[in-house]
């Protein structure tokens with residue numbers, strides 16, 4: 001059963017990148033695909049990389065032999081599937097080769113399907129459609145596994161995976177990462193006084209406010225549990241983490257002074273938060289870092305709430 005999300009996505013015209021060095025074949029494919037999709041064309045690996053970075057295609061139709069310049073189709077596919085790029089979109093090879101070894105190389109490089117030339121138009125179109133459907137289903141299942149439905153934030157599973165990966169990355173590059181653990185103050189009272197519906201609305205507004213405060217593209221805001229949130233701030237030292245914590249506290253404690261809409265709405269009950277800030281030190285694991293941020297959060301609660309602690 002597909003979700004409504006998939007039907008909505010399907011209405012958008014998907015972008016297909018055709019990587020083909022033989023001009024007549026390229027033109028023929030473009031004419032066939034343009035009836036159903038947005039078509040991007042590339043004649044070699046360099047043009048293909050540029051199109052991938054600038055246009056974010058939904059699927060790649062890839063020729064094996066790409067002329068004398070740049071990478072072959074198989075090399076390009078390997079590169080796109082490497083850890084560095086990790087491109088998740090479907091790749092379909094097209095080639096006239098009927099050599100089993102060559103075909104095996106394509107599968108080993110990480111393609112999703114393989115079509116031998118000359119191909120039947122109907123089958124090509126249906127295979128593309130099939131791969132696009134699979135990738136939308138995959139995207140939907142991933143969002144179910146890693147996102148929180150109420151706030152739209154990433155969930156604890158994603159937080160834990162990302163924190164482990166980020167700690168490794170920061171150790172390798174000798175950079176600093178800061179973690180904020182945040183808990184809404186006396187949230188039980190909000191539920192008791194206003195009902196769970198209003199409580200849920202508060203959680204969504206808090207989530208949005210956190211996203212508007214930690215604005216770097218690499219910052220990661222997660223719902224850690226019930227009314228607890230976690231912010232991973234890459235390339236950020238303790239001072240930078242403190243600055244974000246102070247901004248968050250300010251947005252919740254003095255909403256009327258804040259412009260640009262990033263505030264708790266006036267009709268909602270007043271919400272404040274307590275925050276624990278911890279900076280990665282040598283030898284840290286994700287558990288030890290979370291424990292220190294948690295201890296700092298506990299201290300902020302002890303210090304009277306609506307504040308942060310280091």
Ligand code: GH3
Nearest residue numbers: 183184185186187188189191196197199200226227
């Ligand atoms: P403190 O300042 O010490 O953190 O007090 P508190 O009342 O926030 O702490 P406590 O942990 O006792 O209460 C958390 C409350 O959060 C209780 C729980 O019902 C509520 N809660 C957790 N998840 C949700 C949710 O998804 N929706 C709503 N409405 N409430 C939730």
Ligand code: MG
Nearest residue numbers: 021063065066
């Ligand atoms: Mg060719």
Ligand code: MG
Nearest residue numbers: 183184227228
């Ligand atoms: Mg709590």
Ligand code: MG
Nearest residue numbers: 183184186187
């Ligand atoms: Mg509690």
Ligand code: MG
Nearest residue numbers: 183184185186
């Ligand atoms: Mg609380």
